[in-house]
Amino acid sequence: MEKLNLYTYKRRKLKWSTFIILMIFMVLPGLSVKFYLEMMKKETLENITIQHSKVITRFSINLTYSKKNNLEELARADTTLSSMITALTGKYEKLMTFYKDWVNSKRLLHVLYRNWSNDVQKGWLILKDLAYDSDSATLSIYEVYSTKRTESPVDKISKDLEQFYEMKNEVLFDSSILMDLRVRKVRLTARQQER
Amino acid sequence: MFIAVIAFLFLIFGVDLPDYLLFVRSMKITKERLEELSRNYEIYLKKLREYEEALDRVKEKEKFILPTGISVSENGNTLNLSGAMLGKDLESFIRYVFERKDVAIKKITIINERGFPIYIEGAIVPTTGPIKFTMILEKVR
Numbered sequence: 001m002e003k004l005n006l007y008t009y010k011r012r013k014l015k016w017s018t019f020i021i022l023m024i025f026m027v028l029p030g031l032s033v034k035f036y037l038e039m040m041k042k043e044t045l046e047n048i049t050i051q052h053s054k055v056i057t058r059f060s061i062n063l064t065y066s067k068k069n070n071l072e073e074l075a076r077a078d079t080t081l082s083s084m085i086t087a088l089t090g091k092y093e094k095l096m097t098f099y100k101d102w103v104n105s106k107r108l109l110h111v112l113y114r115n116w117s118n119d120v121q122k123g124w125l126i127l128k129d130l131a132y133d134s135d136s137a138t139l140s141i142y143e144v145y146s147t148k149r150t151e152s153p154v155d156k157i158s159k160d161l162e163q164f165y166e167m168k169n170e171v172l173f174d175s176s177i178l179m180d181l182r183v184r185k186v187r188l189t190a191r192q193q194e195r
Numbered sequence: 196m197f198i199a200v201i202a203f204l205f206l207i208f209g210v211d212l213p214d215y216l217l218f219v220r221s222m223k224i225t226k227e228r229l230e231e232l233s234r235n236y237e238i239y240l241k242k243l244r245e246y247e248e249a250l251d252r253v254k255e256k257e258k259f260i261l262p263t264g265i266s267v268s269e270n271g272n273t274l275n276l277s278g279a280m281l282g283k284d285l286e287s288f289i290r291y292v293f294e295r296k297d298v299a300i301k302k303i304t305i306i307n308e309r310g311f312p313i314y315i316e317g318a319i320v321p322t323t324g325p326i327k328f329t330m331i332l333e334k335v336r
Binding site: 058095 | 203206210212236289307335
């Protein structure tokens, strides 16, 4: 026999268990979408981390979901990279200065070594003094030379240095010693050409 | 049922979706900045490699040895040398410096006070004596 409630002003009553089940069904779709979106966020972040793992590891960047935090981390990495670039530029400039000094000194010494002579017939040289820095050089040389030769070693040195320097030659004295042999003292002033 | 739909719509369109869209936008900016950082870092690495290669080219395996009996003061990479040597020794020392790739000569002063040719019985000979010199050398490091 079925139990009937025929009371006119009856109120529907919800059981706790039904209420809880309904609540779960109400919230579940929202939560599942939220969970899905969270997974998407995590995957996006992981993809970015893998894609840029080199810089992320190098600069110890800690990426999170927060835009503010990420921008702060990237700004820190930018600052670190800038200081690394500044340090490298400084080192590079030092190396270039070294290289410039190296080339300049090699040029001068190379010309001197190539044309130096201890042969009276070719022209005999004695270095009296030398003052060299990276911009200029002044040399005083005694030269015993033969008047039969058209070009003495000092002339050759001066001519070779003209490729790199503005040259000024001064003969300080020149006198005869024996037949065609003469002795002279020459001052060569070399100044770096402006390029 | 109506409340369930409203709750669902509120969670999706009111909370999750705006949050996700903000995240996507923020990640786009982060990604752009990371790409820029990666590009700059690659350029930095390329320049660093170039610098290291240039440095390797000017490095010598053998240690730079200075002659004995001269005064030496070292200031970082710079060496200040001064003293007096016989012509042959000084020439061979300058030649030694000249042949090294890791040492640049910044300054040399040579004063050969007794150096001039003299004529003795038909022969020309140079006078000999110690030659004073000062040198500023720069070593690469």
